[in-house]
Amino acid sequence: MSRPRRDPRAERDNRTVESRGRTRLDFGRRETLPVSGRMRRDPWREWAASLAGETDGERKRYDRSQRQMNRAEAVRFARARETLDATDISPGQPALRVIDEPAFLVFAVVETAGGRLSRFDRQVLGAARLLADAGDGGGAVVAVAPESVEGLGEAGADRLLHLPRAATQRGRTAALKAAVDRLAPRHVLLAEEGDGADCARRLSVALGEPLFANVEHLTARQAVRAIRNRGAEIGLAPPRLMTLGEDRAKPYEAVPCEAREIEGGPATAPADPAILSVEIVPGDPxxxxxxxxxxxxxxxxGVSDFAAFRDLAAAMKGTPGASRVVCDAGLMPRTAQVGASGTVLAADCYLALGISGAPQHLQGIAGCEHVIAVNTDLHAAMIERAGLAIVQDAQLVMPALLKLLQERET
Known part of the structure; x- marks a missing residue:
């Protein structure tokens, strides 16, 4: 569909008949009417572009995430395309963004709990990438992590600085301060959560620099946070030391970076004379x-055998939960209810067995990073929400999973 869009205002002006009183229109005119100049959308072409895979006569499936790019996405896509064109890459070889001599550095301190990047870690790296790309001459993002984890380059890290895990926050802060003194980064970003927030405040005292905590809006020119019990806001040029609130920045989604390791970091964390021994005692899920x-x-x-369900949860070392229907029937305690009227989760992984996915339940798992669904209905809302789906009866899947876990242990 390539015909231009109509301009209704211009059409009305063209049909207006001169009169002394009320405006009169002549709808019998057949003159060439002006157009707006914008092309009409082609819905059939958009639907064809969003078609997911070959159908082969079966029911068609569409990728609803396909949408028109806004201006910011178009700029990011153009930059990624320029980087791809400027790099000598053979066909079939993935593109890689390389910054050999950065003008400055931006530290992104990530936790990498469980040996993987969390959703919050990717947001911190995305915010650091925003600051690094906005500077004159181009900066580099340094991921400060206790270990090398998969996906650092895809998350936007140009360099990797190893800081070994310390027994206390005092030792971690001392190691991070030594890295800041040695490499002199322009910005240091940490997460406003848990150990990251504590380390940021300790680092502020150790460096003698102010901390701009809990940033809610970050751009290349301004950092904004709420004050006076969220009754007002304060904004200033991005300072050196900041903490970022959760879901306040977008993860990096352009060309992967190289995540080259920086040599010369400390091999061990500084010892704390006040600590004799450290032992991590895992809690009972x-x-x-x-x-x-x-x-x-x-x-x-969809679950009727709750004895097998509890055995599976114990074998997978997961915390048991339930939908509202199960809790209302008295099969699970009310504290196990997941959803808007129960507990809103922020878990890394959520395994839903026999849950169709009511709107209130989907609200309760909106913060989960990975969702796995087991359901007999291919078109259930939980199947659409899940990143991995098993279209099968949960009563058959549970013993199969238990059998696989027992075989792995033996």
Missing amino acids: AKLSLSETDFVVSAGN
Whole structure:
């Protein structure tokens, strides 16, 4: 569809008949009417572009994430395309963004809990990438992490600086301060959560520099946070030391970076004379609250054998949860209810067994990074929300998973 869009205002002006009183229009005119100059959208072409895979006579499936790019996305796509064109890459070889001599550095301190990047870690790296790309001459993002994890380059890290895990926050702060003194980064970004927030305040005192905490809006020119019990806002040029609030920055989604390791970091963390020994005692997943756990195994109306469900949750070391229907029936305690009327999760992984996906339940798992669904209905809302789906009866899947876990242990 390539015909131009109509301009209704111009058409009305063209049909207006001169009169002394009320405006009169002549709809019998057949003159060439002006057009707006914009081309009409072609819905059939958009639907064809969003078609997911070959159909082969089966029911068509569409990728609803296909949408028109806004201005910011178009600029990011253009920059990525320029980088791709400027790099000598053979066909079939993935593109890689390389910055050999950066004009400045931006530290992104990530936690990498469990040996992987969390959603919050990717947001911190995305914010650091925003600051690095906005500077004159081009900067580089340095991921400050205790270990090398998969996906640092895809998340926007140009360099990797190893800081070994310390027994206390005092030792971690001392190691981070030594790295800041040695490499002199322009910005240091940390997460406004848990150990990251504590380390940021300790680092502020150790460096003698102010901390701009809990940034809610970050651009290349301004950092904004709320003050006076969220009754007002304060904004200033991005300072050197900042903490970022969760879901306040977008992860990096352009050409992957190289994540080259920086040599010369400390081999061991500084020892704290006040600490004699450190031991991590894992908690019992069955006794953890749903708001604190990282992995939840939840049962819905499609589960009837709750003894097998509890055995599976224990074998997978997950915290048991349930839908509202199961809790209303008294099959699971009310504290296990997941959803808007129960507990809103922030877990890394959520395994839904026999849950169709009511709107209130989907609101409760909106903050989960990975969702795995087991359901017999291919078109259930939970299947659409899941990143991995098993279209099968949960009563058949549970013993199969238990068998696989037992075989791995032996």
